[in-house]
Amino acid sequence: MGEDGRTDAALWLEATSGTEASFGVVYDRYRARVFRRAFAQVQNVSDAEDIVAVVFLEAWRRRKDVRFVDGSLLPWLLVVTTNVTLNSQRAARRHKRLLAAIPAAEHAVDPGHEIEERLDGQLLNGRLQAALHRLNPAERRVVELCFIEELPLADAAAALDVPLGSVKSRLSRARRKLQAELGDAVWPGERQADDAPAPLPRAADGLEVTG
Incomplete structure (x- = not known):
């Protein structure tokens, strides 16, 4: 429930019933978190802003399919954010492969090469960021929801519309993979309570934006 006292579900009902201002309230409420x-995920302000626009466009397109978790639309929006980001990154990789397949003109100087390398460095911001990108999409979604956004496992399961056991097993597999790549010095090995996953270690600071 926001400062105006209206729940997400009430606002969404108003929005889908023709009250455009209510959709604007939802947008203002969660734009910063999205x-x-x-x-x-992308470490680029312009790209992140584009993703925000697509997420809310997708939310409206799928307005009859949204899911509320304990009355909040945020967990579902975070799932959509990850899906949109994965799709955009796949499209960027396809575009990059296409450009690489085009023969360069003889003696041509590529002025975008340095910029492209810098953007690649941003996408692979540190060992942890790279390791997260190597998880499969299902594992990456639960890691982002449970460890980065610190949602309880039950809320993550509701947002993903999967059984709680599936979230636990995906999280366990992801944790083993990350430990294997990063070691316990970067990924703490202490056991966590079943429904209270610890946040990512401080080595993950590059993944988050404060403020």
């Missing part, structure tokens, strides 16, 4: 999640 932006933070997008920026954590």
Whole structure:
């Protein structure tokens, strides 16, 4: 429930019934959180802003399918954010492969080469960021929801519309993979309570935006 006292469900009902201002309230309520999640994945302000726009466009397109978790639309929006980001990154990789397949003109100087390398460095911001990108999409979604956004496992399961056991097993597999790549010095090995996953270690600071 926001400062105006209206729940997300009430606002969404108003929005889908023709009250455009209510959709604007939902947008204002969660735009910053969606932006933070997008920026954590792409490390680029312009790209993150584009993802925010697509997320809310997708939310409206799928307005009859949205899910509320304990009355909040945020967990579902975070899932959509991850999906949109993965799709945009796949499209960027296809575009990059296409450009690489085009023969360069003889003696041509590529002025975008340095910029492209810098953007690649941003996408692979540190060992942890790279390791997260190597998880499969299902594992990456639960890691982002449970460890980065610190949602309880039950809320993550509701947002993803999967059984709680599936979230636990995906999280366990992801944790083993990350430990294997990063070691316990970067990924703490202490056991956590079943429904209270610890946040990512401080080595993950590059994944988040504060403020």
